[in-house]
Amino acid sequence: MNYPRLEINLRKLEHNARLLVKKLAKNGVTVMGVNKVFNGLSETASAMIRAGVDVVAESRVSNLKKLQHLPCQKCLLRTPSPSEIEQVVKYADISLNSDVAVIQSLSREAVKQKKTHQVLLMVDMGDIREGIWFKNREYLEKAVKQTLELPNLELYGIGTNFGCYGTVNPTVENGRMFVRIARELEAKFGIRFKYISGGNGTSYYLIEKGTLPEGINHLRVGALLAFGIDYVNIRYVNGFYHSNMDVNRVVSNLYTLKAEIIEVNRKPTIPFGELGTDAFMKSKTFVDRGERKRALLALGYQDVSSENIWPVDPKIEILGRSFDHTIVDIEDSEKDYQVGDHIAFEIDYTALLAACTSESMNIIFVRD
Numbered sequence: 001m002n003y004p005r006l007e008i009n010l011r012k013l014e015h016n017a018r019l020l021v022k023k024l025a026k027n028g029v030t031v032m033g034v035n036k037v038f039n040g041l042s043e044t045a046s047a048m049i050r051a052g053v054d055v056v057a058e059s060r061v062s063n064l065k066k067l068q069h070l071p072c073q074k075c076l077l078r079t080p081s082p083s084e085i086e087q088v089v090k091y092a093d094i095s096l097n098s099d100v101a102v103i104q105s106l107s108r109e110a111v112k113q114k115k116t117h118q119v120l121l122m123v124d125m126g127d128i129r130e131g132i133w134f135k136n137r138e139y140l141e142k143a144v145k146q147t148l149e150l151p152n153l154e155l156y157g158i159g160t161n162f163g164c165y166g167t168v169n170p171t172v173e174n175g176r177m178f179v180r181i182a183r184e185l186e187a188k189f190g191i192r193f194k195y196i197s198g199g200n201g202t203s204y205y206l207i208e209k210g211t212l213p214e215g216i217n218h219l220r221v222g223a224l225l226a227f228g229i230d231y232v233n234i235r236y237v238n239g240f241y242h243s244n245m246d247v248n249r250v251v252s253n254l255y256t257l258k259a260e261i262i263e264v265n266r267k268p269t270i271p272f273g274e275l276g277t278d279a280f281m282k283s284k285t286f287v288d289r290g291e292r293k294r295a296l297l298a299l300g301y302q303d304v305s306s307e308n309i310w311p312v313d314p315k316i317e318i319l320g321r322s323f324d325h326t327i328v329d330i331e332d333s334e335k336d337y338q339v340g341d342h343i344a345f346e347i348d349y350t351a352l353l354a355a356c357t358s359e360s361m362n363i364i365f366v367r368d
């Protein structure tokens with residue numbers, strides 16, 4: 001098997017997902033399993049399904065297509081592009097929506113394909129990314145009305161999202177406001193929303209604190225499943241969403257990135273010659289630490305375009321990276337590394353996304 005390699009521990013992923021599904025069920029909340037970081041891997045989606053998730057969500061239709069054989073409902077986690085309505089109806093049972101014209105096209109296409117498509121209407125409660133702005137009540141009502149009236153559409157529920165663009169945290173206040181809007185719409189149309197989808201994994205801390213606003217009975221959860229319960233407990237310090245990498249190190253042992261050594265040598269720690277810029281047009285400074293033992297790895301930005309990787313061996317230090325190489329200092333390591341050996345890294349969410357979307361990555365699944 002070739003390198004670089006990403007090892008995904010499916011047993012741990014399934015374990016995390018099962019804990020989460022149970023914990024949320026106890027609070028009356030249904031989990032939609034978000035698989036988007038894995039870029040359409042059916043093995044990870046299957047692990048979520050085994051754990052009790054019955055809807056798997058992806059942001060791209062092309063990824064839902066890869067999951068079409070799985071025994072679950074599929075949700076497109078992004079508003080359908082007008083150019084791919086046909087594919088959306090074909091591969092997604094549910095989609096997130098905020099545009100009336102798109103809802104109308106979905107209905108037309110669903111009639112054509114003799115299918116029922118479910119609409120999760122998105123309301124923007126302040127994070128200013130997707131959704132109908134919460135103050136734009138007229139348009140929101142129009143969208144509900146259309147979804148209820150148009151043929152071959154079903155209203156799956158009403159949803160909102162936090163912490164994705166505007167960095168707005170889900171709170172008791174904005175959650176309550178959202179539920180109030182949902183209740184007003186229910187009263188106006190004489191309906192009952194099956195799902196009031198109060199956010200993504202960032203809402204989990206409200207459940208931990210026991211303050212998730214009443215009425216929210218659905219969350220769309222990704223990173224939390226992918227990195228586990230502990231990760232989130234630590235990450236939500238004082239109710240804020242921290243992307244603290246040291247925290248990741250402690251618990252992100254579901255994933256291991258491994259790269260192969262292609263050169264081992266001793267070299268000076270400062271370059272020889274007149275200095276200009278590196279491959280990224282940046283000038284650099286170097287600290288003279290004398291000659292040190294180093295290894296050159298066949299791993300670069302083209303494989304994982306992120307700085308967010310850490311050697312598992314704490315005695316190894318990353319010196320630098322370019323498109324196709326990573327240079328590590330192995331002087332202090334107890335292991336006598338040779339060409340052909342592998343060096344393992346822990347990774348964070350950003351690096352996981354990069355690794356899963358990199359063509360040169362060999363993804364393998366472990367269950368230990």
Ligand SMILES: *Cc1c(COP(=O)(O)O)cnc(C)c1O
Pocket residue numbers: 034036077096161164199200201202220221222223224
């Ligand atoms: C990514 C995404 C989610 C899942 O977010 P996590 O932070 O990974 O839990 C939920 N809803 C929408 C609309 C998303 O784009």
